[in-house]
Amino acid sequence: MTISTLQKSINERLDEHYEEMVEIRRHLHKNPELSFQEEETAAFIASYYDTLQIPTRTKVGGHGVLAFIEGASPGPTIALRADFDALPIHDEKDVPYKSTKPGVMHACGHDGHTATLLVLAKVLHTHRDQLKGKIVLIHQHAEEYAPGGAKPMIEDGCLDGVDVIFGTHLWSSEPCGTILYKSGNFMAAADRFSIQVQGKGGHGAQPHLTKDAVLIGSQIVANLQQVVARKVNPIDSAVVSVGGFVAENAFNVIADSAVLTGTARSFEESARHIIEREIE
Structure with missing residues (x-):
C-alpha cells in the first residue's frame, strides 16, 4: 500500500x-x-x-x-x-x-x-x-x-x-474546517502569578482608619498593565492579564486583604524574566 x-x-x-x-x-x-x-x-x-x-x-x-x-x-x-x-x-x-x-x-x-x-x-x-x-x-x-x-x-x-x-489545539474563533499552522513559536509560554495584599480592614464609614486592600489591589492591577507597555521590547510579544480579584467582605466593610491571580504569556525567555522581575 x-x-x-x-x-x-x-x-x-x-x-x-x-x-x-x-x-x-x-x-x-x-x-x-x-x-x-x-x-x-x-x-x-x-x-x-x-x-x-x-x-x-x-x-x-x-x-x-x-x-x-x-x-x-x-x-x-x-x-x-x-x-x-x-x-x-x-x-x-x-x-x-x-x-x-x-x-x-x-x-x-x-x-x-x-x-x-x-x-x-x-x-x-x-x-x-x-x-x-x-x-x-x-x-x-x-x-x-x-x-x-x-x-x-x-x-x-x-x-x-x-x-x-x-x-493540535481546537481554536473556536476560526471557521470550522480551517487549519492554522506556522513555522517557529506558535503558542506562548504561560506563567501563573498570585499576589496577596494585606492591609487593615475597617468600617466603610471610616476609611481613614483603614489600609484598603481593594484600593491597593486596584492600583496594582492598573500598574501591571505598564509592565509590558513600558518594560518589554515592543518587538517581543508578551501579555500580563489579571484573571481574578477576590476580597470577600460585607458591603459596608473595607477589606483587610485581597488576592490577585493572573497569567503572563511570552515568547522570548528574556521577556519572561523581565515580566517576573517587574511584577515583583
Missing part, C-alpha cells in the same frame, strides 16, 4: 467514525474534571484502549496515560499528544451534553482533543500492518495548571525514545 493510498484509507475510516468521535467528546464534556483530579477521565481513556487491545501505561506522572501502536516494519517513533483536564468555569449553555458538574467545564477544547486522538488511535491500530515505526499516544493530565502534568510525565518517561511529537 502506497503512502497516498494509506492516507486515503485512514481518512475514510476517520470519516466513518465521526459520530463515535462526537459521542466521546460529548461524554467527556458532560463529565469534566479539574487539573490533578482527572481519575474518571483517565480511567475512561485507558478503558477505551483496553477494548481495542492497544497496550497502555497508566498513572504516568500522575493521571497521565500512554498507549502504544507498533508498526509492521522499522521506522521512527512518533508521539501524538492530547490533554484532558477541564477549567473551573460554570457551563451556562442549554444542550443535552451540558456539564453535570457545577463550576467545572471543558471550555478549552480538551474534550475534543481527547476524542480525536482516541479515534485516530483506533484507526491507526487497524492499519498497523502498513505502518512503519512506533506511535505513542500521549494523554496529558493537568495542562491548565502550569507546569501541570507535562513535566512529571516527561520525568516519568513519556518521551523516552520519541523522535518527534505532534499536538
Whole structure:
C-alpha cells in the first residue's frame, strides 16, 4: 500500500467514525474534571484502549496515560499528544451534553482533543500492518495548571525514545474546517502569578482608619498593565492579564486583604524574566 493510498484509507475510516468521535467528546464534556483530579477521565481513556487491545501505561506522572501502536516494519517513533483536564468555569449553555458538574467545564477544547486522538488511535491500530515505526499516544493530565502534568510525565518517561511529537489545539474563533499552522513559536509560554495584599480592614464609614486592600489591589492591577507597555521590547510579544480579584467582605466593610491571580504569556525567555522581575 502506497503512502497516498494509506492516507486515503485512514481518512475514510476517520470519516466513518465521526459520530463515535462526537459521542466521546460529548461524554467527556458532560463529565469534566479539574487539573490533578482527572481519575474518571483517565480511567475512561485507558478503558477505551483496553477494548481495542492497544497496550497502555497508566498513572504516568500522575493521571497521565500512554498507549502504544507498533508498526509492521522499522521506522521512527512518533508521539501524538492530547490533554484532558477541564477549567473551573460554570457551563451556562442549554444542550443535552451540558456539564453535570457545577463550576467545572471543558471550555478549552480538551474534550475534543481527547476524542480525536482516541479515534485516530483506533484507526491507526487497524492499519498497523502498513505502518512503519512506533506511535505513542500521549494523554496529558493537568495542562491548565502550569507546569501541570507535562513535566512529571516527561520525568516519568513519556518521551523516552520519541523522535518527534505532534499536538493540535481546537481554536473556536476560526471557521470550522480551517487549519492554522506556522513555522517557529506558535503558542506562548504561560506563567501563573498570585499576589496577596494585606492591609487593615475597617468600617466603610471610616476609611481613614483603614489600609484598603481593594484600593491597593486596584492600583496594582492598573500598574501591571505598564509592565509590558513600558518594560518589554515592543518587538517581543508578551501579555500580563489579571484573571481574578477576590476580597470577600460585607458591603459596608473595607477589606483587610485581597488576592490577585493572573497569567503572563511570552515568547522570548528574556521577556519572561523581565515580566517576573517587574511584577515583583
